[in-house]
Amino acid sequence: MLSISPKSQNMRRTKEEAEQTRNAILEAAVDVFTEKGVARATLEQIAKAANVTRGAVYWHFKNKTDIFVALHDELHRPFIQDLVDGLENTGDDPLQSLKSYCIELVTRLEDDLYLRRVLSLFLLKCDYTGSLQVCQERTIDARREKSEVLSKFFEKAQSKGTLSADLDPKTLTLALNCFMRGIAMEYLENADTMSIREEAPKLFSVFFRKWN
Amino acid sequence: MLSISPKSQNMRRTKEEAEQTRNAILEAAVDVFTEKGVARATLEQIAKAANVTRGAVYWHFKNKTDIFVALHDELHRPFIQDLVDGLENTGDDPLQSLKSYCIELVTRLEDDLYLRRVLSLFLLKCDYTGSLQVCQERTIDARREKSEVLSKFFEKAQSKGTLSADLDPKTLTLALNCFMRGIAMEYLENADTMSIREEAPKLFSVFFRKWN
């Protein structure tokens, strides 16, 4: 939580300071959203958590949806893009490096509390009916791109002979997507009782078992 | 949508008729919840969809949460219990029958529109922060039981020699849970463009590949 520089109240900020309160509002929004859920979160609560008034919030954002969209664009979409990038560099054994990457990815959920909170927000603490629907639609491209990269990945592995030719890349892609998503949700729901660092290697060993 | 018998308004109903309007309210709630999302759904909308007034709703239920809990108890918890029961009968080849059961289960999502709507409601159209949290907690037992049955299932398969002994039943259970959940969510989100009847056999063939 960014704390605003302690000027006397109602003092006009410089450009950088303004940008700073904007960020403070966004960070506060993550907190309030994850605690109360997006729907029950109120702008007053967000403002208070950011040490400002609703006036500041309305100065920077149109409404609650606008805040959520901003967060989604800043955090969730880049996250999916990260997945894409992380798959670009192919090692000698594509399948093995893919497996390692998957493990590292979900393990990051255990290490990076902020990532966990953010992802939990977008996967668990909101529903995308109504005004939040646009967020899904906007990430469709990123998701599709991710799937295509994955498919190419499997095809490459097949051409290298490290992946059995009778496995359909499209199906493998869908399967891995579902599996990852399920793991993420399961962990985010039970982060207190579950150790992903222990489970992830075992889980993906089962999943990638004898694919070659 | 159950239609109430066309009596003139404000006429007292018999016990059975009252039970009927209670059901009408619940069915209407499913509709409104899935369309608007649980949070944005209003009791007025539910009442209107059930052809009653809010008075009737408040007669049968304490508030919106009460309605949701009733639905959850009537529909989601039994569904998990169904999973448990469906796994009890072990065929000659446990692993093969498990695979068939999984396929049949997700295929049911495509055939049974109502099931799809209901499951979509509980997996997609609500978040369990706040007052809805009790629902999760109440299903914990059912989920744990389901996992235990699955584990026993794998152990049995191992003792019969149809499942490799080096696979950990606990891990397989968790993996399958995650996989199923991911598939369900992926399909529910894209029910219009995705054919589960085609994908499910391929997906589970990948998942259960060479486990023996």
Next chain:
DNA sequence: TTTAAAATACATTCATGTATGTATGTTGTC
């Protein structure tokens, strides 16, 4: 001086919960 970055004040909407009305079903009593 003008304008950006807020705070403050105000109006409005909207959903909720509750209180009340009311017509009818139900039940015990004779």
Next chain:
DNA sequence: GACAACATACATACATGAATGTATTTTAAA
């Protein structure tokens, strides 16, 4: 079996609070 007494199953009306959006004001930066 009739009838009073009561309970039930709602509809209607109302009070309230809470969140929202906007209009206005304040302060200092540019």
